[in-house]
Amino acid sequence: MQSSPPENNRTRATRSVTLDDVAKLAGVSPITVSRVLNHPDKVAVKTLEKVQKAIALTGYVPNMLAGGLASKRSRLIAAIVPSIANSVYAETIKFFSERMRDAGYQVLLGESGHKQEQEESLIATILRSRPDGIFLTGINHSPQAKKMLFAANIPVVETWDITPTPLDVVVGFSHQDVGRAVAEYFVDKGFERIGILSAEDHRAQLRQQSFLKVLERKGKTDVSISTVPVPTSFLAGRIGMARLLDEGFIDGAVFSSSDTLAQGALAEIQSRGLEIPRQIALVGFGDQPYAAHTVPPLTTVKFDRALIGQKAADALISRFNNEKFDQKIVDVGFQLIERQTT
Amino acid sequence: MQSSPPENNRTRATRSVTLDDVAKLAGVSPITVSRVLNHPDKVAVKTLEKVQKAIALTGYVPNMLAGGLASKRSRLIAAIVPSIANSVYAETIKFFSERMRDAGYQVLLGESGHKQEQEESLIATILRSRPDGIFLTGINHSPQAKKMLFAANIPVVETWDITPTPLDVVVGFSHQDVGRAVAEYFVDKGFERIGILSAEDHRAQLRQQSFLKVLERKGKTDVSISTVPVPTSFLAGRIGMARLLDEGFIDGAVFSSSDTLAQGALAEIQSRGLEIPRQIALVGFGDQPYAAHTVPPLTTVKFDRALIGQKAADALISRFNNEKFDQKIVDVGFQLIERQTT
DNA sequence: GGAGCAGATGGTAGCGCTATCATTTATCTC
DNA sequence: GAGATAAATGATAGCGCTACCATCTGCTCC
Numbered sequence: 001m002q003s004s005p006p007e008n009n010r011t012r013a014t015r016s017v018t019l020d021d022v023a024k025l026a027g028v029s030p031i032t033v034s035r036v037l038n039h040p041d042k043v044a045v046k047t048l049e050k051v052q053k054a055i056a057l058t059g060y061v062p063n064m065l066a067g068g069l070a071s072k073r074s075r076l077i078a079a080i081v082p083s084i085a086n087s088v089y090a091e092t093i094k095f096f097s098e099r100m101r102d103a104g105y106q107v108l109l110g111e112s113g114h115k116q117e118q119e120e121s122l123i124a125t126i127l128r129s130r131p132d133g134i135f136l137t138g139i140n141h142s143p144q145a146k147k148m149l150f151a152a153n154i155p156v157v158e159t160w161d162i163t164p165t166p167l168d169v170v171v172g173f174s175h176q177d178v179g180r181a182v183a184e185y186f187v188d189k190g191f192e193r194i195g196i197l198s199a200e201d202h203r204a205q206l207r208q209q210s211f212l213k214v215l216e217r218k219g220k221t222d223v224s225i226s227t228v229p230v231p232t233s234f235l236a237g238r239i240g241m242a243r244l245l246d247e248g249f250i251d252g253a254v255f256s257s258s259d260t261l262a263q264g265a266l267a268e269i270q271s272r273g274l275e276i277p278r279q280i281a282l283v284g285f286g287d288q289p290y291a292a293h294t295v296p297p298l299t300t301v302k303f304d305r306a307l308i309g310q311k312a313a314d315a316l317i318s319r320f321n322n323e324k325f326d327q328k329i330v331d332v333g334f335q336l337i338e339r340q341t342t
Numbered sequence: 343m344q345s346s347p348p349e350n351n352r353t354r355a356t357r358s359v360t361l362d363d364v365a366k367l368a369g370v371s372p373i374t375v376s377r378v379l380n381h382p383d384k385v386a387v388k389t390l391e392k393v394q395k396a397i398a399l400t401g402y403v404p405n406m407l408a409g410g411l412a413s414k415r416s417r418l419i420a421a422i423v424p425s426i427a428n429s430v431y432a433e434t435i436k437f438f439s440e441r442m443r444d445a446g447y448q449v450l451l452g453e454s455g456h457k458q459e460q461e462e463s464l465i466a467t468i469l470r471s472r473p474d475g476i477f478l479t480g481i482n483h484s485p486q487a488k489k490m491l492f493a494a495n496i497p498v499v500e501t502w503d504i505t506p507t508p509l510d511v512v513v514g515f516s517h518q519d520v521g522r523a524v525a526e527y528f529v530d531k532g533f534e535r536i537g538i539l540s541a542e543d544h545r546a547q548l549r550q551q552s553f554l555k556v557l558e559r560k561g562k563t564d565v566s567i568s569t570v571p572v573p574t575s576f577l578a579g580r581i582g583m584a585r586l587l588d589e590g591f592i593d594g595a596v597f598s599s600s601d602t603l604a605q606g607a608l609a610e611i612q613s614r615g616l617e618i619p620r621q622i623a624l625v626g627f628g629d630q631p632y633a634a635h636t637v638p639p640l641t642t643v644k645f646d647r648a649l650i651g652q653k654a655a656d657a658l659i660s661r662f663n664n665e666k667f668d669q670k671i672v673d674v675g676f677q678l679i680e681r682q683t684t
Numbered sequence: 685g686g687a688g689c690a691g692a693t694g695g696t697a698g699c700g701c702t703a704t705c706a707t708t709t710a711t712c713t714c
Numbered sequence: 715g716a717g718a719t720a721a722a723t724g725a726t727a728g729c730g731c732t733a734c735c736a737t738c739t740g741c742t743c744c
Contacts, residue, residue, distance in 0.1 A: 016493070016494075016495075018699095018700060018701085019700065019701065020700080020701095028723080028724090029723065029724050029725080030700090030701080030702095030724095031701095031702075031703095031723075031724065031725085032722085032723060032724075034701070034702060035702095035722095035723085038702080042721085042722075042723095043722075043723085044721080044722060044723090047722080047723085059489075059490075059493055061466070061469050061470055061490075061493075061494070062470050062700090062701085063411075063470065063472055063699090063700055063701070064470040064471045064472065064701095065407045065410045065411045065416055065471070065472050065699090065700080065701090066411050066699070066700035066701040066702090066729090067700075067701050067702070068407045068701085068729095069405075069407045069408050069411055069699090069700080069701070069702090069728095069729050069730065069731085070700075070701040070702040070703075070728080070729055071701080071702055071703075071729085072702095072703095072729075074407055076450075076471070083436075084432050084433075084435055084436040084439070085429050085432045085433040085436045086429070086432075087427050087428070087429045087432070090426050090427040090428075090429070090432050091426075091427040093426055093451075094425075094426040094427045094453060097426070097451065097452075097453070098453070101452075101467070106450050106452075106467070106468065106471060107450065107451055108418075108448050108449065108450055108451075109435075109439065109449055109450075109451045110439075110443075110448075111436060111439070111440070124403070125443070125448070126448065127403050128403055128404050128405070128406040129406045129407070129418070129448060130405055130406065130407050147401075148401075148403075151358070151401055151403075152358075152403070153358075233631045233632065234631060234632030234635050234636075235631060235632070235634070235635045238635050263632070264632070264635065267635060267636060267637045270637055271637050289575045289576060289577060290575070290576030290577070290605070290606070292577070293576050293577045293580055293606065293609060294576075294609060295609045295612055295613050360729095360730060360731085361730065361731065362730080362731095370693080370694090371693065371694045371695080372694090372730090372731080372732095373693075373694060373695085373731095373732075373733095374692090374693060374694075376731070376732060377692095377693085377732095380732080384691085384692075384693095385692075385693085386691085386692060386693090389692080389693085404730090404731085405729090405730055405731070406731095407729090407730080407731090408699090408729070408730035408731040408732090409730075409731050409732070410699095410731085411698095411699050411700065411701085411729090411730080411731070411732090412698080412699055412730075412731040412732040412733075413699085413731080413732055413733075414699075414732095414733095
């Protein structure tokens with residue numbers, strides 16, 4: 001037998017300060033302390049100060065698990081993106097979580113890897129934390145996922161795309177419109193040969209389809225397509241472009257499904273000593289910060305990633321506050337930025 | 343008065359399935375259902391199946407808030423990075439959260455914006471969720487932050503840097519060593535003029551200091567320094583490099599504090615028609631995916647971002663499991679990758 | 685065949701907080 | 715200054731789960 005007891009009374013030893021401790025020290029009831037934290041306007045100024053002093057003195061940290069259980073509001077928000085490491089999604093999340101934090105919510109992040117089944121299992125897991133709302137990327141979800149979301153009975157905001165039939169709210173823009181706009185731009189500029197450098201990404205495919213449809217209508221059916229797997233990269237752009245070039249593609253314009261790919265393509269074109277845009281023209285997608293500063297500066301499709309994040313947060317917050325005005329569909333639009341690669 | 347009641351009985355109406363419901367349906371006690379979920383090996387196979395059937399039938403989703411409150415294990419992990427949108431940190435987080443998820447934990451993400459006071463307030467907020475562990479970037483934290491972390495009494499893993507005195511565990515590498523290694527490499531290669539293109543980032547400054555110290559010892563005190571603010575960008579790299587070039591820097595080697603800056607620098611150098619590496623040599627930092635494929639391929643310092651994330655997760659997980667072996671300091675090292683910009 | 689034991693299951697209590705309603709105290713009106 | 719109203723505070727109960735210990739069953743063993 002040991003003289004000092006083992007660590008099995010850890011719970012007691014490390015027991016942290018609770019709301020009751022603060023209440024006792026301040027000489028008020030626990031519920032008053034709760035009010036100081038959650039509805040300070042409903043407490044007399046004198047009491048408020050007394051309690052706040054006690055909070056500071058004890059170093060009290062509210063327990064959101066207990067609060068969430070009692071109030072049925074976890075103040076947690078789930079966010080699911082295809083890829084955390086892709087700065088394009090990361091930027092949306094940055095602005096989304098910033099605004100959610102300002103409103104008193106914390107963000108639980110998950111990565112679906114562009115896979116529906118992974119998104120589904122992620123939703124199942126993340127719902128255990130009883131988030132008050134959920135941020136999804138895209139509008140395509142498995143039936144089971146939709147069922148779970150419906151059963152969870154919480155606000156859902158879908159992003160990055162647009163649909164007349166969102167699960168709840170959708171914030172994004174039309175990828176079909178993007179495809180059409182670029183196709184029409186290529187036709188207007190009079191490019192003879194047309195190519196596509198695209199990732200195997202759902203939204204990229206949407207853009208590609210409408211892009212091709214417009215060209216077809218104009219009689220252009222001979223479009224060279226180079227597809228690369230997700231996640232995309234600079235290297236994938238080089239390889240994808242190399243494939244196009246090796247097949248004899250020249251004196252034409254290429255629509256790339258991302259700026260990252262376009263940047264790789266740029267490198268490949270330059271390494272072959274071809275002239276941009278005279279021999280190869282290029283349009284990116286995303287207007288990443290570097291797009292304006294590549295050599296030559298990249299023509300690309302711009303849309304506001306930050307705005308998507310903010311509007312998505314606003315949509316959830318207005319739902320939480322039971323606000324009347326609920327715009328179910330928020331189109332943030334896009335813009336073709338003409339620089340020097342076309 | 344309305345004929346149908348208003349929505350104030352929402353709690354009852356949308357009341358979700360609880361563990362008790364499952365227990366009743368399966369004809370067992372609630373605690374047995376709990377065991378099925380948390381310790382399935384302690385339940386008879388027959389009972390297990392019966393309960394699992396009931397779970398599937400009811401669509402039961404465990405409530406982690408309740409479970410966490412009762413067990414004092416939230417299965418939440420807090421992670422704080424300087425910048426979510428910076429793919430370098432994002433990649434570490436990706437691998438960290440992947441491994442944590444496999445172990446049954448979810449990640450709460452926060453952004454400190456490279457600021458200590460913001461990190462501090464973030465820690466205060468995030469501790470309310472009673473995370474079981476916390477992932478920090480860097481080893482510099484405010485005294486108040488350290489106090490809160492200590493009071494929280496949970497495992498802490500600091501990353502991206504190394505120190506003999508971590509708060510708890512540290513996973514990273516020595517930035518001083520990086521600075522020294524690059525300086526020695528420049529001296530060995532015989533570069534006459536030396537420049538620095540660096541962000542106002544704490545770790546970049548560490549590298550810069552030891553870099554300068556080595557050069558000084560070799561008698562090189564005339565180093566041109568161009569500093570740019572965080573967050574860094576391609577454009578910042580161009581601007582920073584332009585400043586160096588405008589000051590007459592030529593026929594020398596530049597140590598850039600990130601590949602992003604280096605890529606911008608590359609564009610600036612090329613746009614001026616200077617030859618790489620004959621007139622300007624360049625070393626980046628990070629070995630981003632594109633570094634090997636720029637034109638010309640970038641010499642840079644490589645370190646394993648994924649490994650940092652994984653090792654950090656492993657450190658926390660081994661702590662949770664009360665495993666004996668606890669390596670307090672995990673050095674993942676780095677490597678100078680010589681390509682064609684030097 | 686009954687002591688002894690491991691394995692399976694259940695009862696009780698409580699984690700730390702907040703919703704709800706009740707009560708007390710301050711403020712107002714004429 | 716009595717009565718009415720509003721503001722401030724408190725008592726009670728319970729959110730959904732798990733730790734802890736108790737109980738029960740079936741089995742082995744000599």
